[in-house]
Amino acid sequence: MIVEWLLLLAVVVLIAANAMFVAAEFSLVAVDRPTVARLAETDPKAKSLREALRTMSTQLSGAQLGITITSLVVGFIAEPSIATLLQVPIRAAGLPEETASVVAFTAAFLIATMVQMVFGELVPKNWAIAEPLKVGRAVVGFQRGFTWVSRPLLWFLNGTANHIVRALGMEPQEELASARSAQELGSLAARSAQQGLLGEELARRLEHSVALNERTASDAMTPRPRVRFLELDETASDVLDAVRASGHARFPVIGESVDDVRGVVLFKDALAIPSADRAGRTVQDLVRPIRAVPSTMPLGSVLEVLRLGVQMAVVVDEYGGTDGIVTLEDVVEEIVGEIDDEQDNPTRAYRQLEERRWSLSGLLRPDEASETLSIELPEGRESDTLGGLITEQLGRFPRVGDEVLLGVRDETRPDGDGLPTPAVARLKVTRLDGWRVDRLTLTVEDAEEGEVDA
Structure with missing residues (x-):
């Protein structure tokens, strides 16, 4: 019995080591690099973390190797040790020896798996994601030390993996790319606004700025x-x-x-x-x-x-x-967005008539109207303006009183997931300038109130 208890103690140590490898892996991926670089000037642990980030691929390989080794060893010694300890009380309950053995090994398997998953995987993973800098500073020394000790094996394993990756037509990278594309920056600003970290107006300006070359x-x-x-x-x-x-x-x-x-x-x-x-x-x-x-x-x-x-x-x-x-x-x-000075007529492009109803210029672009009215209007296939969109939908020159129904999404009435709800936009021509639409009204209706033209 003493041997089994010693083996269980070894299992606890191995699970703790597994937890440190998992924490190191997720903290290295999730940590903010500019913050680490700034702290590294005065903090030795942050400096060590910065060095680990510079060899990201090697450090992650070391963490994966550590996780694999500890998991295999835990699985090898935990189940029989726990089963041996459980067989005594199970047999004392009066179960036959064969039945007691099956029950003990089944219970041992479930206990070992649960403890390994919760304390060796999930807890350190969630902690590292929640506080990557704090966790990274705490485990980076252990992680770098293990990676240094296992360098020969890692060199062989990484070399083999890199050879396979190159054979697939890709070049392995030692560091994760920290630069972001314009689309990624715009999405990041939008997500930050949704989480309350940025004001909606600031996020919108950032999105427009990074997407400037798309227009x-x-x-x-x-x-x-x-x-x-x-x-x-x-x-x-x-x-x-x-x-x-x-x-x-x-x-x-x-x-x-x-x-x-x-x-x-x-x-x-x-x-x-x-x-x-x-x-x-x-x-x-x-x-x-x-x-x-x-x-x-x-x-x-x-x-x-x-x-x-x-x-x-x-x-x-x-x-x-x-x-x-x-x-x-x-x-x-x-x-x-629109800039109105003292000589601009604020009602020239759009004017709200009542709730969910506006008077708009026919020369307003659908994307401009979408942003102003907080609805997602479709773009025309060949036209650039709302007036052109109406003409395109009608298939002829419009007349005063003509109406077009368009399927839209209403951002002012989000659903349970915070997404815009389906709605119908009723566009009605109110004034012409020659052949073109000079003025129109746009009314947003619930989707069930009208049908959208195909």
Whole structure:
């Protein structure tokens, strides 16, 4: 019996060692590297942890080797030792010897498995995930020591595994990649907001910032029909009149046609001319060079162009014609949302009429409306605006009173899992400007209140 008790003591020690290997494995994966690097300047344990992170693959291999060895040895000695100790009280209960042996070994197997899983695996794993830095600092010395002792065996095992990985067309890495892609950063910001670690507005701006290059100049531009162009022979007085009428401070200047953009004229240049001379000075005297960007240029590149010029560029389509105008404010609004100054009309693009019902500009993009109204509107297949989406759904030019039903997801009414609920958006044309939709109303209804057009 003494031997069995000594073996059980060895099992306890082995389970504790197994727990340390598991804790080391999960803490190395979960710990925040910048925090470790900062603490390593003054904390010896953090410095040791930083060194372990630099040889991540080797350290994880050492942890896996330790887990494998301890688990095998525990399984080898725990079950027979526990079974031997259990057979005495089981036989004393009056069971036959063969039955007592089966019961003892079954109970020993269950007890050994439960203790190993709970104390050797689950507890250290959950603790390491909850407090990776604290746990990592506590076990890194033991982990690095075992890895150093088992270097020859690890060298052989790692070499064999790396050879197989290379044969599969991949290159093994010693460290985990700490860099994150733009999509990963955006997802990280969204998850942080959901967990209350970041404000929703800040998270939204971070998402938009990292996804800036996923949008193009055509997404942010002011479309050609909405642009106020000036001609070369107009006067400085005409420039000031245009400023008063529109509230803008920059105007593209055209030559023979809208597709012939010659430059840009600034409000401050026209204002600098003495009042008596303004009627005699033409835009041609004031025009400045303007940059042109293709409609497919990513907004990150557009931003660089605008920073170096007059904060306005002409957007050119694939045929060389003028598609619209993009300004620095347009790009900034893609990040921070709509910017209204004292000369902006806040009801121009959208206006809430009542709960779940809005009046919208037909030139508003579906993604802009989605963000403003907190619903997930579908994008058009060939169109860029809400008006174009209605025309696309109708298959003809719209008329006042036409309605379109779209399947959407309502973020203002999440389900039990916090996800947007299905709903129906009813888009109704209220005003036309020629052939295009100038104004529409959008009403969000519960999904059962209407059917979505196929």
